[in-house]
Amino acid sequence: MKLKTLEYFITLAESRSINEAAQKLYIAQPSLTKSLQLFEEEVGCRLFYRDKAGIRLTEAGKKVLPEAKQIVSYYNGWLTLSQQCALKVVNIYIQHSFPNFLLPEVILNFKKRHPDIQVSCQLCPTPEQYISQDIEQPALTLFVCGAKNPIENYSKLQGNPPMILFHGAYRCLTNSQSSLAGRNCVTPEDLKHRFCVLRSSAEARTPVISALLDWLSPVVPPEQFIRSESVESIIKMAETHDDVYALSYYPILNRYEGIHTGKLISIPFADDCGDGELCLFYSKRACQRHPELRELVDEIYKSSQSFMEETGD
DSSP: OHHHHHHHHHHHHHHSSHHHHHHTSSOOOOHHHHHHHHHHHHTTTTOOOETEEEEEHHHHHHHHHHHHHHHHHHHHHHHHHHHHHHHEEEEEEEEEOOOSHHHHHHHHHHHHHHOOOOEEEEEESSSGGGGOOOSSOEEEEEEESSSOOHHHHHHHHSSOOEEEEEEEEEEEEETTTTTTOOOOOOOGGTTTEEEEEEEEGGGGHHHHHHHHHHHTTTTOGGGGEOOOOOOOOHHHHHHHHHTTTEEEEGGGGGHHHHHHHHHHEEEEBSGGGGGGEEEEEEOOHHHHHHHHHHHHHHHHHHHHHHHHHHHHH
């Protein structure tokens, strides 16, 4: 039995004649008559009386009608489930200093494939607060995890481990003409009379950078920290001033043009407090519900691996 047959039956039951029902259904009268006959043969009894006055339901037809309406109603409700469960919005929260890395190209390509899905990307100092297991409006969060904020703490919140995009560490990014050039590592004493440029006061609140600043602060005075809202201006200052440095995450810092031209160098810190993995936290349950979300997660990972291959790291 086809669902359309039930719809034909309901329309015919609510009409005065087969001709009227056929007009409502936009089909030929013989097609409707044939469909009704097959339905009666299938259920094994007559559902309509036909006489000069028109058509009317038999007792069997009267029993079948409300049940047929219920079946059609159920089916139409099932059809709306796909719309209700469809992925409509994906919120991405990413740590400060990584705004132009990986995501723009990935999101653009994703939007071309899924124009009906809204992707919201927000920079914030504490993306971890947006970790969510919400299936209907899932969130992706990207930030560096280190000793001060271990991955395990957030895996419990997410319900599953994150995807590690990079194993890396914050380094001292400075002019290649600086007297620091050639060193294997940098200590707080080496930076005592130099200026550190941070993207903003918010950046200092991220756990790994906070740990690194705590390590520097006993030697490097507060007045030698400069705030800037632009990553580009920070890179420019580090590139053009021998006594300026930035805290930049390796290997992502390899994307800077100054690294390729030799104007900038990155030097590891003597302490491992700046070490950490750049992680992508996502809900496996949400990915199981929404294949599009899984696709986006996989694309971010693939993009990170392509970057590693391109830079040779």
